[in-house]
Amino acid sequence: MTFLKQDWLARFDGLADLPEDLREELVKGSRLVHYAAGEQIFQPGDSGDNLLMLVQGTVRVQQKSETGREVSLYRVHAGDSCVMTTACMLAYEDYSADGVAETDVEALAISRVTFDSLVARSPLFRQMVFRAFSRRITDLLTLIDDIVFQRLDVRLAARLLELAGTDDTVHATHQVLANELGTAREVISRTLADFQRRGWVEQSRGAVKITGRAGLERMARSAG
């Protein structure tokens, strides 16, 4: 078990280089947790007693408005140089964000005591934590930039290409796509109808099939 955990540490940039005693401390002060796809991992009001590092899977971090509308903020992936939900788990402030397992997820849950001790003792660990915070802030700045400055048709084209599976199809309703891009459902419907007229997509219930990839790619590359 301990051996296995040490193995996982190697997936996180910097952690593999921790001195042996700190690695031991990290392994002892953490446990492996699992979430099924669709499961809520954290939500507003959670005290965040553990810090999660993603070993496997993807977590979508999103924000809900008081009226129940949603916007996707960013995704946390496994294997990133440092994939932590730190920013939201270190809930000194009341976050309005929540995190949902987008796939089956395996994560290392580090207790707050261990986290604090490692931040105090290891410059490497500190650097990793601050990097994680910085990356999330950069993600949010990018999202704000997208929402404020980029044309919606450009963003939708890029997102369809990103979300399409091997069957060239995006399995998502207009409402889900609206949440992804932080806009209204009607705006998505109107834009998709336009894409369909151009022969770039074909729509069916809960799915969008890409039929003209070149056109979508041109649109995704055009300046917002």
Place this chain on the structure above:
Amino acid sequence: MTFLKQDWLARFDGLADLPEDLREELVKGSRLVHYAAGEQIFQPGDSGDNLLMLVQGTVRVQQKSETGREVSLYRVHAGDSCVMTTACMLAYEDYSADGVAETDVEALAISRVTFDSLVARSPLFRQMVFRAFSRRITDLLTLIDDIVFQRLDVRLAARLLELAGTDDTVHATHQVLANELGTAREVISRTLADFQRRGWVEQSRGAVKITGRAGLERMARSAG
């Protein structure tokens, strides 16, 4: 000088409670810096060798798009429990944000070495730093929520009330108000024309005078 600096530390939540030796280290490893109103304090590409704590004044943190459009992200105020530009100064990632002195600004510039040493040695200092990060993330989440979910007329009404000086006047062009709210100038012009028709404001060159505060307040309170 040292005595004076110690005095300033009292303005920051938590710092006054630091043990004497850490306070000494903080004072020795920092210097007082001044910026005139309008001066650029940090910008994309800065390596951020110092961490700033605001003693006096206000810093506006904003983001510029590639096409030169701007959006205000948040303001850093003096006297907040912990007002640091940490998030942007700890530039492990390439930020696209920049900070401008909105008033004359006095700040404590803490060297990176001192910062790192204090993070390692003091749980109080660590808590303050993580709180600062969390607050900025919360600010960004709030901004995203506003942009995505709130009606622009509601946001503009609230912002006019917030920015109005003692003369009940907001000294800002339509473009500046557009940057404040992350929208286009034409949208601001159209909404202000509507407010003027309702008798809530009177417009003149580069200024908006509030003439119907009750109406604006009602609008600002209405649900987005």
